[in-house]
Structures are given as C-alpha cells and as structure tokens.
Amino acid sequence: MSDSQDAPHTLQVALGERSYPIHIGPGLLGDPRWLAPYLAGRQVMIVTNETVAPLYLERCRAGLPDGLEVRELVLPDGEATKTLASVERIWDALLAAGFNRRCTLIALGGGVIGDMAGFAAACYQRGVAFVQVPTTLLAQVDSSVGGKTGVNHPRGKNMIGAFWQPRAVLIDTDTLATLPPRELSAGLAEVIKYGLIRDADFLAWLEEEMGALRGLDAAALARAIERSCALKAEIVAEDETEQGVRALLNLGHTFGHAIEAHQGYGHWLHGEAVGVGMLMAAALSQRLGWLTAGEVERVRTILEAAALPLAAPADMAVEDFLDIMRLDKKNLDSRLRLILLRAPGDACVHDETPTETLAALLAEFPRR
Ligand SMILES: NC(=O)c1ccc[n+]([C@@H]2O[C@H](COP(=O)([O-])OP(=O)(O)OC[C@H]3O[C@@H](n4cnc5c(N)ncnc54)[C@H](O)[C@@H]3O)[C@@H](O)[C@H]2O)c1
Numbered sequence: 001m002s003d004s005q006d007a008p009h010t011l012q013v014a015l016g017e018r019s020y021p022i023h024i025g026p027g028l029l030g031d032p033r034w035l036a037p038y039l040a041g042r043q044v045m046i047v048t049n050e051t052v053a054p055l056y057l058e059r060c061r062a063g064l065p066d067g068l069e070v071r072e073l074v075l076p077d078g079e080a081t082k083t084l085a086s087v088e089r090i091w092d093a094l095l096a097a098g099f100n101r102r103c104t105l106i107a108l109g110g111g112v113i114g115d116m117a118g119f120a121a122a123c124y125q126r127g128v129a130f131v132q133v134p135t136t137l138l139a140q141v142d143s144s145v146g147g148k149t150g151v152n153h154p155r156g157k158n159m160i161g162a163f164w165q166p167r168a169v170l171i172d173t174d175t176l177a178t179l180p181p182r183e184l185s186a187g188l189a190e191v192i193k194y195g196l197i198r199d200a201d202f203l204a205w206l207e208e209e210m211g212a213l214r215g216l217d218a219a220a221l222a223r224a225i226e227r228s229c230a231l232k233a234e235i236v237a238e239d240e241t242e243q244g245v246r247a248l249l250n251l252g253h254t255f256g257h258a259i260e261a262h263q264g265y266g267h268w269l270h271g272e273a274v275g276v277g278m279l280m281a282a283a284l285s286q287r288l289g290w291l292t293a294g295e296v297e298r299v300r301t302i303l304e305a306a307a308l309p310l311a312a313p314a315d316m317a318v319e320d321f322l323d324i325m326r327l328d329k330k331n332l333d334s335r336l337r338l339i340l341l342r343a344p345g346d347a348c349v350h351d352e353t354p355t356e357t358l359a360a361l362l363a364e365f366p367r368r
C-alpha cells in the first residue's frame with residue numbers, strides 16, 4: 001500500500017456534545033497521539049482478555065503518555081464469560097485501585113470485551129469515560145461503534161445493558177493479522193449486513209472483493225471497515241437508542257440470537273449465527289413475496305463465499321426458535337418485529353408476518 005493509503009482515516013459519530021471520532025489505520029496502537037486526547041484524567045484501566053493480552057497489551061500500554069496511574073485487568077476469553085459476574089470483576093478492580101469519576105477504561109479486544117468494559121464504564125460511579133480499541137474485524141466494523149453495551153442472560157442475548165457512548169474508537173488494522181480465519185468470517189457477516197440493509201453498491205463491491213478480504217488484503221479490509229463504520233455512524237446518529245431506523249442493524253439477529261442462546265453462548269460465534277440468520281430473513285422475505293429466488297440465492301452465495309454456515313442447528317425445533325424470539329428486545333405489544341429485505345440493499349422493520357408463514361420457514365429451513 002502507498003503512504004497515503006496508510007495514513008489513518010477519521011470518521012465522526014455525530015451525537016451533539018457526545019460526538020466522537022473513529023480513527024482507522026495501521027500502527028495506531030503504541031502511538032501516544034491516538035489515545036492520549038481521550039483520557040478523562042490520570043487513572044486508566046486497560047480491560048482485555050487472556051488471548052489478546054499477550055498479543056497487544058504491551059503495545060497498548062506503550063501508547064499511553066507517561067505519568068498516568070495505569071492498571072490492567074485480564075479477563076478469561078469467550079462469549080460464555082459475557083456475564084454480570086465478569087463485569088463485577090471490573091468494578092471490583094476499579095474500586096480496589098481507588099479509581100474515581102475521572103478514570104478512563106480502555107476496552108482492548110473483541111466485542112465481548114468492548115460490551116463488558118463499556119457496561120462497566122456506564123455504571124461505575126454512575127458513568128465514567130471509556131475508549132474502544134477493537135481488535136477483531138467484528139468489533140472494528142460494528143460493536144465498538146454506537147454505544148450498545150451489556151451482557152448476556154441465559155434466556156437471551158444482551159438482555160442486561162445500557163447505551164453508553166465511548167469517547168473514541170481506535171481501530172488499528174494491524175491487529176487483524178493475528179485473527180483466526182473463523183473469526184474473520186464472523187466479522188464479514190456484519191460487513192455483509194451493511195450492504196444488505198442500506199448499500200447495494202457496497203454489497204456488489206463485497207461480492208467482487210470477498211477473496212481479497214479473506215486473504216487479509218490491507219486495502220480491501222480498510223475500505224470494508226471504513227464503509228461499515230460510516231454506515232453504522234450514520235444510523236446511530238439518526239437514532240441512538242433504537243426507536244426506529246437503528247433496528248435495521250439487527251438484520252439476522254432475531255434468528256441469530258436465538259441460535260446463540262439455544263446452543264449455549266460461544267458454541268456458535270455471534271457472526272456465524274447472524275450470517276445464517278440473515279439467510280433466514282432473506283428466505284422469509286421471499287415467502288412474503290418481497291425477494292425473488294435469485295435474490296435469496298445471491299445472499300446465500302455471498303455468505304458461502306465468506307465461509308459462513310448456511311444451515312441452522314440440527315437440534316433446534318420451530319418452538320425452540322419461537323420461544324427465544326418472543327423475548328427479543330425489539331418486540332412491542334407481544335408482536336414479533338423482524339428485520340426483512342425488500343431488496344438486497346433495502347431492509348425494513350416488519351411486525352405483521354403471519355405466524356404460520358414464520359413457522360413454515362423455521363420448519364423447512366435447512367439444518368446441519
Ligand atoms: N455492542 C454492539 O453494538 C455489538 C455489535 C456486534 C456484536 N456485539 C457483540 O460482540 C460479541 C462478538 O464480538 P467478537 O466477534 O469480537 O468476539 P470476541 O470478543 O469473543 O472475540 C473473538 C475471539 O477473537 C479473539 N481475539 C480478539 N482480537 C484478536 C486478535 N487481534 N488476534 C487474535 N485473536 C483475537 C478473542 O480473544 C476471542 O477469542 C458478541 O457478544 C456480540 O453480541 C455487540
């Protein structure tokens with residue numbers, strides 16, 4: 001890549017006085033220019049996990065200016081640890097260190113760390129500063145932006161949480177070099193989501209560039225991250241607390257969250273469950289007469305090219321799906337609200353799917 005491509009790009013999440021930048025580029029971690037401006041005071045806690053710490057904790061620490069009181073908390077890894085008990089560990093560590101309201105939490109890791117550290121920041125002494133330093137593709141394109149924080153409940157994903165915006169998002173694209181291929185594919189599911197809900201040109205570009213993206217081509221990844229963040233920032237700025245358009249970001253999630261909860265958190269990666277959930281949403285859209293068979297096939301083909309699963313778990317019956325989907329946070333007045341596709345690149349919120357149509361889709365969708 002040329003120097004100009006290497007220079008970090010900055011986007012803005014426009015939320016009035018809580019607006020914040022998303023810096024995207026290689027080599028950001030370890031460079032004090034990027035973290036220092038967003039620290040609330042001298043007390044800083046880096047929250048990370050056992051996988052990420054040996055890879056990037058030292059570099060993150062090196063990116064902090066001298067003279068700070070820096071603590072590190074290394075949590076266990078995995079979606080199954082996205083619990084209130086883990087968040088309590090963060091609060092315990094903050095109190096043990098005597099951290100006050102002007103402390104800053106740095107979330108160094110994937111979406112699990114980001115969601116938990118963000119929720120800990122939202123509640124500690126009724127709210128302290130935090131900075132997102134996402135190290136998975138999924139976290140870089142989605143979870144680090146927009147301020148949804150929280151933890152899982154055995155009955156449902158992200159059931160306990162808060163909207164709490166970070167002071168900045170720092171995306172060091174170099175961190176993707178160590179990401180396992182399965183995690184890269186999981187992140188690609190959320191990237192494909194943006195194309196499907198709002199940007200048909202981006203979807204077509206992704207179809208062309210999927211090989212480059214899976215091969216960790218730096219320029220292709222940088223473009224995918226930037227376009228994804230721009231679309232998310234635009235939607236969040238329009239509807240921070242999901243009263244309307246933000247719900248489109250949930251394409252595939254009503255089905256996907258049901259799979260994650262039913263299978264036991266961590267057995268299916270979030271992105272894998274969302275990927276197959278988007279195919280289910282596309283297939284349901286076809287049953288409602290909105291998508292053609294060819295358009296559903298297009299969705300299936302791009303998910304396959306991203307090496308994502310295309311079938312639901314063999315042991316999930318129709319009622320297993322419906323029981324969990326009835327608890328979904330989008331539902332109002334006991335009606336299921338689903339995100340469906342009018343066309344690739346054009347999603348909508350729909351709460352009038354006949355139960356028999358949904359049940360038939362769930363019964364007939366392929367299992368693996
Ligand atoms: N808040 C939101 O808006 C939002 C959006 C999307 C997803 N989420 C949540 O995010 C979570 C999924 O995030 P995720 O996919 O990042 O999972 P994750 O946080 O579990 O990270 C995936 C795996 O990659 C490892 N890892 C992280 N960075 C690495 C690196 N650079 N190199 C090697 N390994 C690395 C992690 O330790 C973990 O094992 C789910 O809990 C999901 O609900 C939240």
Ligand SMILES: O=C(O)C(=O)C[C@@H](O)[C@H](O)[C@H](O)COP(=O)(O)O
Binds near residue numbers: 146190242249250
């Ligand atoms: O930011 C959003 O809004 C999203 O829906 C993004 C999703 O990719 C993400 O998985 C989110 O955590 C789901 O939110 P939830 O409210 O359905 O738990």
Ligand SMILES: [Zn+2]
Binds near residue numbers: 142190253270274
């Ligand atoms: Zn998601």
